[in-house]
Amino acid sequence: MTGTTTRERMPATGRTLLNKVPEVTLWFWIIKILCTTVGESFADWINMTLGVGLEMTSVIFTAVLAVVLLWQMRLTRYRPVAYWLTVVLVSITGTLYTDVLTDDLQVPLALSTSVFAATLAAVFGIWYARERTLSIHSIATVPREAFYWLAVLVTFALGTAAGDWTLELTGWAPGISVLLPLGLIAAVVIGWRAGANAVLSFWLAYILTRPLGANLGDWLAMPSTDHGLGLGTALTSVIFLAAILATVVYLSVTRSDVIEENRQSDPPTVTADPRRERLMLAYLGAVTVAAGLLLTWAAAQPHAAPAGEEESGAPASQELSPQQATAHFPAAEVARFRTIAQDTLNKLGSGDQEGARGRVTDLESAWDDDQSTLQPMDDTAWTFLDGRIDAVLKTVRANSPDRAAEEQALTALLTSLG
Template identity: 65%
Template sequence: MRESEVGKARRMLSKVPEVSVWFWIIKILCTTVGESFADWINTSLGVGVNLTALLFTVVLVAVLGWQLWLNRYVAFVYWLTVVVVSVTGTLYTDILTDNLDVPLALSTSAFAAALAIVFGVWFARERTLSIHSIVTLPRELFYWLAVLVTFALGTAAGDWTLEATGWGPGTSVLLPTGLIAVIVLGWRMGANAVLSFWLAYILTRPLGANLGDWFASPTTDDGLGVGTAVTSVAFLAAILAIVVFLTRTRSDVIEDKPETPASATNPARERIMLGYYALVAVLAGSLLVWAAAQPHAAPAGEEENASSSASITASPGQTTAHFPPAEIDKFRTITQDTLTKVRAGNQSEAKARIKDLETSWDQDEATLRPLDGSAWRVLDGQIDSALHALRASKPDQSAEIQTLTTLLATLG
C-alpha cells in the first residue's frame, strides 16, 4: 500500500482524539472524577472498596467492549471509557493500600515496572507508541492497558508523595502542575513527542486526584469544602459539556483534518532534551526528599496515634466532645464487640465486626469531619490501626487488643 493510502486509512480508522488543549483539560477532569467518584461510592455510600472495584470492573469490561467495537473515534464513548478506567485504576490501588497493606513505595514501583513492560512489549510488536498510531485492535488494546496502568501508577505515586511529604490538598497540586509545565517546555524545545506525551499523561493522574481532594476536603483540612458528591457531579457535568462541544464541532476528530507530513525529528536535540528530563527528575526527587525530611504530619497510624494517646490522657471523651453522642456510642459498641470477639479467639467474627466500624465511620465522614477536623484525624488513624491489626496476614492478638483498647479509650 502506498504511503498516501496508509495515511488515508489511518485517518479513517483512528480511535483516539486529536491531542489538543481540550484533550488535556478533559483528561484532568476525568482523573479528578476518578478520585472523587471512587471515594464517594466507596466511603460516603458505604459500598466498600472491594465491591466498588468489582462493580466498576464489570462496567469497565462493558464500556471498553463498546469502545473496541466501534470502527472510529466517538467522543462520548472514548471519554466514558477514560472516566471508567480512571475510577477502576484508582480502586485497584486503594485495594492494595487499604486492604492488602501494600506499602505505597512498593505499589508505585510495581506499577512503574508494569507500565515499562507494557510499553516494551507494545513497542517491540508495533515499533511505535504514538497515540496517533492507534489504528488496529492490538494497538488499541495496548493503549487501553497502558492507560489503566498509568491511572494506577499515578494514584500510587501521588498518594506516596502525600504520605512522605505531609503536603495539604492545595499544596499538593503545585508539584504535578509544575512538572507538566516543564514537560510542555521540553516538548517545545525539541524533546521526543511520544515520550513527552506519556510523561504528561501519567502526571495528569496525581494532578487530577489532588484537585479532587482539594475541592472535596473540608476547609478545616485546607480544602475547599465542596464535598466528594458535589465535586463528582460538577466535574462530570464539565466533562459532559466539553464532550457535547467536541461532538458538535468535531474539532478533535483526526479523520476530519487534512493529512500533514510528520514534522522532522532532530535526534541530537532529543538526546539533549532526554538529559533535560533526567535533570528534572533528579531535582523533583531531591525536592521530595527534602520535603519528607521537614517536620510535618505523619501518615495515619503514626503521628495520629501519638496525638490521640496524648488527647485521651487529658480526660475521657475529650477527643469526641464535638461529635454527636449517638454516633460515638455506635462506634464504641462496635469496637467493644470486636474486642470481646478478639479476646474470645473468634478472629473471623472480629474481622466481620470491625468491617461494620469501617463502614459506619466512612458513612459519617462527611458529617463528622467538618465538626472537628483534628479529632476526626485522630480517630481515623486509630481506626486504621485497628483495621490493619485485625486484617494482618498473621494476626497478633496482643496488637489487636492494644489498638482496640486505645480506640475505646479515645471514644470515652
C-alpha cells in the first residue's frame, strides 16, 4: 500500500530534500503496529510511574516530542532511528492528549472522535490545497513534512479516541476488539489490491493501525480477570520497545525501506484507473456502513462496562466484600493503604485539594510498588481494589474536581479496605 503515483507540479517554495519517510513495505506496517502498541502501554506506564497526572505527563512528552521532531525535521534524508523515534513519541503523545480529554476534562469519546476526525479532514484539505498531493512518496520539502507529521499526530489521537469509543459502545474485551480494526485493515488491503486509490488506502490503514495496536497492548497488559494476558504495562512496553529497536537496527543496516530517488524532481507517471477507483470508493463506503451497523448492533446488546471497569471504578466482573477484598493481603499493607486514603479524605474535608492530590500520588506509588507482591496472592481481589483506586485517582486529579464524586470514590475504597 503506497502513496499516489500521480504526476504533479512541484511548488517553488520549500527547501528540497531527499524523501524523509520510509518506503511502505511489510516492515513499515510491522513497526507501525509495534509503535502504536507502545503508545498505549508506555503512556499508561509512564503516567502511573511519574505520578504527576495526565496533564503534566502530556506536557513533558510534548516537550520531548518537540526536541526529537526538530531533529527529524533538520535531517536532509530519511534516517530510521530519528523517524521511528518520532513515530513512537507521536504515538505516546497522541494517546496522552486523548486521555486528558477523556479522563481529566470528561469530554465524551463520541465528541473527541468527531473533533479529531474533522481536524484530520481539515489537515488533509489544507495539505492538498497547498501541495496538490497527499502522497508520502513526495515528502521532500519542509512544508510537506510539517503537514505529514501533523497528520500523523492527529491520526494517533483519532485512532485512540475511536478505539476507546468502540470499547465503550460494545463492551468488548481487548482480545475480541482487536478483530474489528484487523478486519477493516484487511478490507482496505483488498480494496487497494482491486484498484482503490493508493493514498486513500494508505491513510485509512494508517488510522486503523492505531486502535489495532492499542487494543493489542491492552490485551497483553490487562490481568486475566479482565480477559487479558496479564503481562502488565511495563513488561508489554519493554517487549515492544525491544522489538522496535531490533527492527530499526535491521532497517538501518539493510536500508531496505529507503526511497532512494527524489520523487520531487522525478515524479512518476499516472497508472491508476479512475473508473476502478470510483468502484472501489463505493466498496470502501459499503465497508464503512457495514462496520457502523455492526457497532450499532453490538452497542444494543447487554454488556459490561468497557475495559473491565464500572463507573464506580470496580471491575464489572465481580463485586467483593471487604473481607473478600483483603483476606489474602498482609494486614500491615492494607492498613497503610487505608491510612493514605483516610488522609486524602481528611484533606478534602478541610478544603485542601492540592494536599489531597499529593496524598493520592502516595497511594498510587504505594499500590504500584506492591503490585508484584500482592497480585499473585489474589489476582481477583487485587483487580477489584485496583479499580477502586483508579476511581479515586481519576476523581481527585480531575481538572474540575467534583467534591461529592471524590468523597464517594474514597469512601468506596475505605469500605473495601475494611
